[in-house]
Amino acid sequence: MTTTTGPHPTRRLILQGAASVALIGLGNLPFAAGPARAAANDKYPEEAFKQKSEADAIKALYGKTAEPSDKVKLDAPEIAENGGVVPVSVTTTLDKVTSISFFVAENPFALAASYKIPDGTIPGVANRLKMAKTTNVVAIVEADGKLFSATKEVKVTVGGCGG
Amino acid sequence: MASSIRVRANANGDITEVQALIQHPMDTGLVKDAKGELIPAHFIQELKFECNGKDVFVANWGTAVSKDPYVKFSFKGAKKGDDLKISWTDNKGGSDTTTAKIS
Amino acid sequence: MKARLSLLLGSLGAALVAFALAAPRVVAADKVDPAADAKAFQNFFFQKFPNVKHEDFVNGPYSMNEDMKRQWQEKEEFPPYEFALDAGKEMFATPFKNGKTYADCFPNGGIGIRQNYPYFDTKEGKVVTLELALNRCREANGEAPYSYVKDEMASLTAYMAFTSRGKPMDIKIPDDPRALAAFENGKRYFYTRRGQMNFSCASCHVQSPGERIRAEILAPALGILNAMPIYRSEWSGMGTTSRRFVTCNSQTRAVPLEPQSDEYRDVEYFLSYVANGLPISGPGARP
Amino acid sequence: MKRSCLLAILFASTVALPSAHAATEADYKAAYAAAEAASKEAAGMRNQWTVTVSALAAARKAADGGDFDRAIAAAKEAEALAKASIFQATTEKEAWKAMEIR
Structure with missing residues (x-):
């Protein structure tokens, strides 16, 4: 190839x-x-991207921990059609959002992407991520200085003959 | 030469929805090539969207973002005809910039 | 070694079973009737998948599975073949060194004609695919041919397919015994088991569409070429109809034929003809 | 004790001997030629298997390294695979019609 x-x-x-x-x-x-x-x-949060575990990556990026919140809506497929391209998006009803980050727990490096949300930008983002295997995906929304999270499992199976 | 950046920015009332697709290998540094040698990591680290002199969206990416990355977001305060400037830089010092008209 | 031998025995066993199943059926030297074949082929899929809209079959595995369809629709908002499409458009418009263009080689300047390919060339007595016609156009104008499987060829066919989107596939079989023979040969190729896995094209794409083989959902054979060329996430890139045939062969452990060999051209002719009436959906995106 | 030790050595050498020395380059060449002929026939029927090609390559590689036992084993495997593919192609000449949608 x-x-x-x-x-x-x-x-x-x-x-x-x-x-x-x-x-x-x-x-x-x-x-x-x-x-x-x-x-x-x-x-660029170089250190956070180097952390292997999700907990270490969150600590390196934010220096604090997140609490689950039903105001963070994480959308990802049940079964990824291909682990190389998994559409993942997040929206939230929280106010004063300053950043949104995505972590893929089972990847070699957990932090996948981190987005700064300036004033006037709608707190929501859609992107496509790589997943090495079946994994939890965690979205963290930073709002008013606090961290809120949502988690979803995505099943990843590797390719063969198909399509 | 065509830009590495494709953008669609559509204003609907006060809200502008932006979608961008960027041509980039996003190599993780963990995959071997046909000869069994590791392909060095090569990925976009920062992607920035500016409108009317202000950052409206900044992405920091690692290697887990898919090849030919895609992102979608929306922001307020722009109108049809405004310029949206998009620029990225990668870990090898590569970069590209383009400007799109909001429609 | 042991595993290999048992596989070998397994496939031999399967071949024997297939033979045993086939044996009782007395196969007469049937008359070739492409129109009846196409009707039967389409009815088979329409009846097997009564909930799939007819024009949706061209979307391959996405017509078979809701969760995948949703992921695909999200991807289609900004599809991964976008770059190939743009490149193809630019290439198509760029003149050759002699000043001529691709448009000079094709009816209607090459725009909106994808649904007529492949066609049977009565002068040559063979099937001519779009990929073949593109390389012939290049060579006739003093340019080196492109690889049949990806890159430039996929970009060019992506653009040409895009200009034909929504147009119903419209393959003609002229009144020429060689055309009927090509159709029949394509059909034979499609149903013939090959490779150590003892699979035919039909084993996956007629008997099991919508089911998972390992991780992936198999596409129905009906309309499978209407989506070509495709961006496959598994390839991290574009591939042509030729690439699809080559990879399918390798996956069943059959040594692929050379792209644009007679068999591949004929099977493309067969598969396209039986999809007549279904819309062109290429370029497509697949897992 | 000594005797059983000796016996064991003798036994081991008789077992080892045939495989270590019986296979010659000539044996390999014969086995390879048979495999290659079958493989060519399969290719002529447009039904070469990838595994046949790899087994042939493995035979050549082992022979180049002087390991004629392995080379012969691989050549025999290639021949068996090629014959299976010929069998498949032969039966499929008619059998495919049973799969056809009508």
């Missing part, structure tokens, strides 16, 4: 070049990634 990204295998090479140009050339513009990332709480 090829690992190139389809019909334009050179694209990534070109993009890498463009990236360094962008960092040098656009550093003084307000939207540049550099200055925005300088804020401590706005940095």
Whole structure:
């Protein structure tokens, strides 16, 4: 199986070049990634993504624990059609939401994605995640400084002859 | 060259629904290639959406986000014709940016 | 080694059973009647799955399972074949070095014609698939042919399928004994058991659609090609009809034929013809 | 005690001897040729099995390494698989019609 990204295998090479140009050339513009990332709480949470267990990842990301809440609605399939692409989404009726994160408990690294929800953005997100095997998926909503969670099991079976 | 980013942003009243699909391998670093060698991790770490000079959505991703990642969210305060700027950076220093008109 | 031998014995046993089952039936040299075959083929599926809308069969396993259908519909909001489709559109519009384009090779500039492929070429006396026609177009214009299984070929056919979405499959069998022979040969290929697993195409896609084989839900044979090419999550990418045949063969432990071999062309002809009237749904997405 | 030890050694060597030394390159070549012929016949019927191809490759690999016992075993397996595929293709010439939807 090829690992190139389809019909334009050179694209990534070109993009890498463009990236360094962008960092040098656009550093003084307000939207540049550099200055925005300088804020401590706005940095890519590298440590949290390195944690193996869900509990450690939550601790590294938030420094506190979450309590289950029926105001967090987590939607994921019962049986994933393919563990490589599992549609997962979350919505919530909680107020003052500042972030939403997804953890896949049985993955090698539990934290899958973490989203910042600025003022004015609806607290809800849909994305597609990889799951190594049958696992609990945990969504955490950070609202008014507290953490609320919802958990759902997704059955993952590996491929064969089908489709 | 076509952008790595596909965006649909539709305003319905005060709420704009955004869907984005990004062409990226999102390699975990745990998978071996045909020769039995590990394919190094290569994944988008940050994806940002800005509208009218303000971040409206920021994603921090690890390797568990699917290949050619997809995300959907909604935000308030934009109208048809406004620009939505989308940019991503990956762990190897790659990046891409595009601007879409809200329709 | 032991496991292999027992598998070998198992498949031999299965072959014997199949033989025993077949033996009592006296098979006359039937007249080839494609129209009757197509009718019987469609009725079989319509009766087996009375709750599936006819036009929904082209959505493969998603027509058979509600939970999967929901995941698919979520994916379709921004489908994974989107990039291939865009690339195909761009490629289709880009002239060759000699200034000509794909549009020059096809009726109606190549737009909205997917449902007419494959067709039987009475000059050549063989079935011509869309993939074959695309590579012939390239070669006639001094360009190197593409791989039949993925990448550029899948992008081009994705775009051409997209321009034909919703149009009913419309395969013709001309009044030519060679065309009837090709249809019959495709049918034979479809029902013939092969490989160590002793499976035919029909074993999975006629007898067991909707059921799970290992993890996946089998697609019904009816309309299975209407969705081509497909983005398969299992492949992490696009594949053509050729790729589908090749992988199906390998999975049953049969050495695949070369893409666009006569048998593959004929089985595509057969499968497309019996899906006449069902809409083109390609490019598709599959687990 | 000594005697039984000796017996054991003798016994072991008689068991080991045939497999260690009886198989020659010539035996392997004969076995491989038979397997290859059957496999070609299967391929000619457009019904080669992947497992036949791998068994043939395993036979060649073992022979290259001088392990003719293993090479012969793999060649015999390949021949058996190829013959099974020929049998399958032969019976399927008519048997497929029983599967047909009519």
